[in-house]
Amino acid sequence: MNEETESSPPLVGRRTVVLGGTGSVGEHFVRAHLSAGADVIVPSRTEARAALLRDDPVVRSLQPGPRMLVGDYVSFAGAESTAEVILAEHGPVDHVVATLGSWWSGAPFWGVDETTWQRYFIEVTSAYAAAARAWLPRLSPDGTLQLVIGASGVVPVPGASVISMAQSSLVMMRRVIAEEAGDARRVFSIVLGNLNLRRRGWRRPDFVDADDATTLSVALAHGAQRSAEFVLRRPEQAKTALAELSSDVRIPAHSGRTPAEDAS
Numbered sequence: 001m002n003e004e005t006e007s008s009p010p011l012v013g014r015r016t017v018v019l020g021g022t023g024s025v026g027e028h029f030v031r032a033h034l035s036a037g038a039d040v041i042v043p044s045r046t047e048a049r050a051a052l053l054r055d056d057p058v059v060r061s062l063q064p065g066p067r068m069l070v071g072d073y074v075s076f077a078g079a080e081s082t083a084e085v086i087l088a089e090h091g092p093v094d095h096v097v098a099t100l101g102s103w104w105s106g107a108p109f110w111g112v113d114e115t116t117w118q119r120y121f122i123e124v125t126s127a128y129a130a131a132a133r134a135w136l137p138r139l140s141p142d143g144t145l146q147l148v149i150g151a152s153g154v155v156p157v158p159g160a161s162v163i164s165m166a167q168s169s170l171v172m173m174r175r176v177i178a179e180e181a182g183d184a185r186r187v188f189s190i191v192l193g194n195l196n197l198r199r200r201g202w203r204r205p206d207f208v209d210a211d212d213a214t215t216l217s218v219a220l221a222h223g224a225q226r227s228a229e230f231v232l233r234r235p236e237q238a239k240t241a242l243a244e245l246s247s248d249v250r251i252p253a254h255s256g257r258t259p260a261e262d263a264s
Contacts, residue, residue: 036222
């Protein structure tokens with residue numbers, strides 16, 4: 001891998017795996033790490049989802065672009081196999097960013113059926129657990145595992161009980177792993193509130209710009225910060241977090257632009 005110089009992008013010579021990188025949140029992390037100079041690998045469960053990211057004009061402008069790998073990466077066995085394939089084909093991995101799952105709201109908790117519970121609690125938490133198990137022993141010594149978690153895990157959301165319970169379990173999972181790993185591993189949670197996302201094409205001033213959160217991700221990968229939890233429920237919290245890190249990685253001025261603006 002290449003040596004970093006003073007004028008290099010902050011993650012040049014580093015390799016990042018973004019789990020969930022084809023999604024509307026995950027693609028922000030893909031673009032941020034590509035822009036920071038990292039070699040980015042994105043597993044996808046389907047070729048269609050892989051093509052959605054690979055053919056995105058904004059992503060394509062960030063050459064050489066992400067490397068795509070199609071297959072199961074969310075089961076315990078699939079996560080282990082994916083990690084082994086990536087290491088064998090691409091070499092050591094420094095950073096893993098996991099942004100998995102989707103939103104749900106509906107009945108109060110006593111009205112939640114087993115299918116909903118399975119999909120939004122069991123499957124989501126199991127996918128994060130599989131990722132942590134597979135990658136923690138395989139990361140480079142100064143690498144990071146970054147879990148992107150919804151703020152419903154720290155603030156209860158009525159009508160979204162299953163999501164809140166799943167996300168809160170992930171918050172605790174990160175804390176336990178950090179205690180068990182000590183200084184041997186750097187494990188972070190980036191806990192996000194409502195987001196302005198590029199694919200939505202609109203933004204609200206009271207939402208967190210996803211690009212702000214991804215700048216924090218790059219700063220954590222670039223720096224030497226010990227394991228920690230960052231809660232970004234308001235726009236100013238991302239800037240405060242970067243200031244507290246004394247990071248020289250800056251939030252881009254284009255945060256929150258629409259797809260048309262990004263493509264121009």
